[in-house]
Amino acid sequence: MNRPAFPIDELLPRIRESLATHPRLVLEAPPGAGKTTQVPPALLDAPWLAGRKIVMLEPRRVAARAAATFMAKQRGEEPGATVGYRIRFENRVSAATRIEVVTEGILTRMIQDDPTLDGVGVLLFDEFHERHLSADLGLALALDVQASLREDLRIVVMSATLDGERLASFLDAPRLSSAGRSFPVTVAHFPGRREEALEHQVKRAVEHALVQHPGDVLVFLPGQREIARAEAALAASDAARAVDVLQLHGELPVEQQSRVLQPGPDGHRRVVLATNVAESSVTLPGVRVVIDSGQAREPRYDPNSGFARLDVVNIAQASADQRAGRAGRVAEGFAYRLWPESQRLEAQRRAEIAQVELAGLALELAAWGDANLRFVDAPPPGALAAARELLHRLGALENNAITALGRRMLALGTHPRLAAMLLAPDDDDERALACDLAALIEARDPLRSRSDALAERWQALAAFRNGRLVSDASRSALIALDQAAKQWRRRLRVAAPPSADLPAHAIGDVLLHAYPDRIARQHPADPYRYQLANGRSAKLFDDSALYGEPWIVVSELRDENRDARVLRAAPLDEARLQRDFPQRFVREDRVVWDAATRGIAAVRETRFDRIVLESRPLAKPDPARYADALVDAVRQLGLDALPWTEALRQWRERVRCLRAWLPELIDALPDLSDAALLATLDDWLKPALSGKTRLDALDEAALGEAIKSRTDWATRQKIDALAPTRIIVPSGMERRIEYGFDDGANHGGGAPEAPVLAVKLQELFGLADTPRIADGRVPLTLHLLSPGGKPLQITRDLRSFWDRTYPEVKKEMKGRYPKHPWPDDPWSATATHRAKPRGT
Template identity: 85%
Template sequence: MNRSASPPPSFPIDELLPRIRDSLAAHPRLVLEAPPGAGKTTQVPPALLDAPWLAGQRIVMLEPRRVAARAAATFMAGQRGEPVGETVGYRIRFENKVSARTRIEVVTEGILTRMIQDDPMLEGIGALLFDEFHERHLAADLGLALALDVQAGLREDLRIVVMSATLDGERLANFLDAPRLSSAGRAFPVEVAHFPARRDEALEAQTRRAVEHALAAHPGDVLVFLPGQREIARVEAALGQALPAPAPAVLTLHGELPVEQQSQVLQPDPQGRRRVVLATNVAESSVTLPGVRVVIDSGLAREPRYDPNSGFARLDVVHVAQSSADQRAGRAGRIADGWAYRLWPQSQRLEPQRRPEIAQVELAGLALELAAWGNVALPFVDAPPPGALAAARDLLQRLGAVDGAVINAFGKRMLALGTHPRLAAMLLAPRGDDEKALACDLAALVEARDPLRSRSDALAERWQALAAFRRGRVSADASRSGLAALDQAARQWRRRLRVDTAPADSVPAHALGDLLLHAFPDRIARQHPSDPFRYQLANGRSAKLFDDSALYGEPWLVISELRDDPRDARVLRAAPLDEARLRRDFPQRFTSEDRVVWDAGARRIAAQRESRFDRIVLDTRALAKPDPSRFADALVDAVHQLGLDALPWTEPLSQWRARVRCLRAWLGELDGLPDLSDAALLASLDRWLKPALAGKTRLDALDEGAFSEALKSGMEWSLRQRIDALAPTRISVPSGLERRIEYGFDDHADDGRGAPMPPVLAVKLQELFGLADTPRIADGRVPLTLHLLSPGGKPLQITQDLRGFWDRTYPEVKKEMKGRYPRHPWPEDPWSATATHRAKPRGT
């Protein structure tokens, strides 16, 4: 270490450092819990540098935020008396401060993912540290899953440390099968109070009053948590000249600030003034602001949420979780007793923990990373929702990024851009420099909030406002700051893509849509032939224009924003496109197919040639000579639409089906019995029914015998005989005759799973004289339900206990029935009487 390094300050985590080193020597994973101020971010990495298991390799620490990454690296380097980029460095987007001598690299989330994807062996890296994991960013979850996969398959020696301030450490330790260590923090008591808003008071006015109160009532600096830059600017303007003399320094802190301004916020005021720091949640953890005694918390943050209108995750203002609110309040107790003022009602309840991003954002980027990695079964702390992941993979197919589940060359180029796959596909589509510059404008436009105050649905109006802004003109319905942000974002894209061509002043009407279709291939839309306000989308859905739409009359659109609605989806933002360009860029998605389908209205087969773009039907024409081999498919579709009742069921076949279903429930160990439920039969129509429909043009051409054999297809003859033995259709009774057994299955019983109904034997009472016990089937497991009938065939008793009937009920039945049916036997002793189905001979 450089001799000029200052003696390191002490931190609460210092006494835990030997245990951390020892734990990692014995186990390759560790969960470290440490509250803000404990020193985990800046003290743990240097403490591991000389560990024998590290063997001179590098340590890479993930920081979720750029401000924190720079601050942590700068602090650790300063402790060693070195500039950043020597032993300690950092890498963030568009900035690299590392050298060949660097052994501790602090990186942001996207950087870590690229490092692992580019070099799965992680050559020269001995430890990965995931700091502030409780923030549960999608990129951190992916990075940890990739790291665990590398450790399990390639690098058993790799150490993984997950560090957090507010997290369910026990759950995480169980998931990682890792030891768990906890550090004390450095905190003083903080008095928490709620600072009520006045009626209809804006956030900036309430915040200004809270700041004025804090400066008057308490010592020290004031840290104000606000959701984003927009709110910071408004509060900064509201403070203005209202602050008391001597006026404190008002500073801002967010991720987009230049390094110099960030460094200024992280140091005491050089003139000794009190400070008011207006910060986003970047100040929640990782960075330490000196001198703060008061925290004012809006209780809000901007976090990514999936926006189904745009198809992107966008930053929305949301209420923070209780864990974040507690962490923010704790910032006031770092150096002495503190105070925290919350700008929401005390009655308002917050969610206890922050929800992981993976559960609430669009997953196309994650799906592309998984396709590049080649293993979709990664160990995620919280698995991605299957529905969202399936939708993301479908989008990648449409974008042309994958072949099946495997990333292709175009997908790898998209991944290298490090942006959302939709934007990456569009940015790679242009052929010339003019189109590339326009694509950069579009990338800025679709990511940003609307710069216009009007409700127009034409994306072209936004681009025209941007072009006018560059010429020094801003229309009355446009936001100057919004257009300036758009212009800056487009400039960054041009610089990133090495586009030297200046943006155009004007473009043809279809130019925007001709590029945008590469970002939204699922939302390419064609005007409905019978309704000019309605459009058919490539993904099979439909959407409608507003009555005053600026896009009315356009035959083709690409929709960048769509309000989904069960009744009627609405086009919020779109641009027209040129069909010739669509055919040139996506020729493989234009198809022509001969189809034989079931016409439900006419209840017959219809044969037609259908031209389509993706799932948009462009043209349909009747076929004069359809292929007969395809009729069976259409008839199977008919059964899907009409249901199984459309097939020629007979009573014996319905009973056979009920017998099989009952036996599956009664004798679960009996192998080979098929599932004959409605759902199973409909799901397997292609297997059992389609062969029987070959050569037929109508459903009613399927006769009962062929249908019966189709239903029983695949069953061995021995199994069919076994069914007849276990669940017979008839049974011999003491009278010498055979009587029918009726089977039934209740599909709604047992919570909707279905259950067998008791099998019924309906028989005249006289035919059972001398039989003591109720007959049984299914290897004696199931008693028959006896419907004991009078000589006239009317039910006298329903029972499964024949012995009990003879003992207790028969005398009463005999007494009542003997006079009504005098020609039939009613013996005193039914046990020894001869069973008969006949009346007594005349005269007896």
């Protein structure tokens, strides 16, 4: 095919030159510039490449296939010759392939299997601004390989809308920018109507665009559900009936994807309803109008609940700009945004690593043997810890090191939950069922009903295989499910699908290997409530098809305020738990804090994981266990449950203030914030509770010594000298200094409050300067009191008070307190805490 001209063309020589002298490069190019399809071929004959391969990571399967096909056709070849691609369940490469376009976790597998990347000369990360987890991990691994094994490996990060300056600084790399298509796009906000559903707003916008503008219309919607609703709404539109309405998303069969990426026959107009798969890399010929919902369906993860879900979220401004740019590829275009003009979007898309479940990443890091890779954005510690806990449950990690099972799971290239399930069965029928369940869990729901029974989904699939379509099932979804299950059976070398006649617990008995943390037992007092193996609880809907099941395994949960809600689950057989997880059934004696009775409970428990199966009172518990239970009580009740004296509270605040005022002492003085004390209860409180069976048996003196046990005698003397409890004032009396620490919203952070000395004004006569503590660095805040003890003035500048304010105070107070001295010259007057002698 004749090669068209692209804006990136004039930059290609500079890209080659840059990579000849520097191993990394950041390339910015807007949509339509041609970076995806023109940069890889331009590098093929570069001297530094020395005939090795080019591997390009493309974040989406549709885009990977389309980019490889386009580059192959430019060379007059089919994919699999010089240019090929590898995506999940599809491989079009050969011994002759020198440009490989790969997606998802394939690049990660390449690096894990061969850390030297033998035969690969350059890695290209396309559309990096999408910040997919696989791209972030792939880049981190590639940087590690380049630093330790392959100094000659080139790395190019390409994007249309990223923070190029920040990324170039992170990579220590040159930064090149290309122009894009120059056709202008007029952007307008299409007004919504009160309580109007999205599909009806889309229908009105499409009708307007078809009448007012030429060319095809591209509509961006969050997901397949919204696409289906919009397609149904357009079916009732006279204007839309005259055009072809097409879908574009990652689950479409290849033939349908290819049809959308080709021009309409004889210039026939088209309306393409697409997810954000059409946002980058793929070119839709003929599009002159973009209609943007401003939404996308993206994964979000809550590390506190451990549950991940796909949420419809607002897109970033960078994505909105990129979507609008799709209208200006071939000529002047128009973009209609279906949100108010006053609504402000975030500037850039958030990295996926910050908001998804990280079990796959944790397993990859364990296999690599180094968790300290250089990530553009580091994985959140909470989410990573939750991921490792899950991997231990799945048997993939042991003491944070990858097991033999973990390596087999990694080789399957799917989520660790599904990998564990696929590898667990020991007969072909269960393996075949595991393949079906993996397809069901990964795909969209084939049923339109809200039923929480996973078995109903599988039964619809089994019926479809026998030529029957369940009334509320989607035929297209079942076709996709059946194809995905076949792919898994091929991978696992399973000859046939499972029998259509399964025992009642068969699905749950296989599924439990994917969700060992969500195995659940019915609550003895509430048949709708279940206790999960991870310690949480969940409830069924009132009309649940699972009502009455003593044991279930939950594949989908929605987190709610108190109990999670069971969205999808299957019953299981307790005997199967005994067979497959005997090590998780334990019997032990426990001495625990009972929050209900505010006392210690000693019980003998039989548990499966954290599910209590039986609990009986224990007659003679081990006394050594009481201290642990009492420490747990303080964790639950908080530090205020301890017998604090005011003197001890002040000692604690003095130490905290000194750590802030004198940074050079921070290592010598203990951290006594709430967070630090709670985190170290076993170190300082547990010894003080030894031999005690009640929390109130800990007296004030023992608590004081426990708190102060982290400082030696010399340090305590230094604390008293630098932050004294009392100070001698000019009257000769000792007066108390009050200390405080403002934690603000973050316990363990905050700042010290100004130390306060409350003293009668007459006791400071003759004192010129404000007293200071903490080695003279911190002035006291003086609360100057009347003879009756009422505040007259608050100051940290005593000299200024005597000069400016005292005369007014004297004039007002002298008549009210005539028995007390009010000298005209406070500088030379004798300080006193008494009234004037009689007769004076």
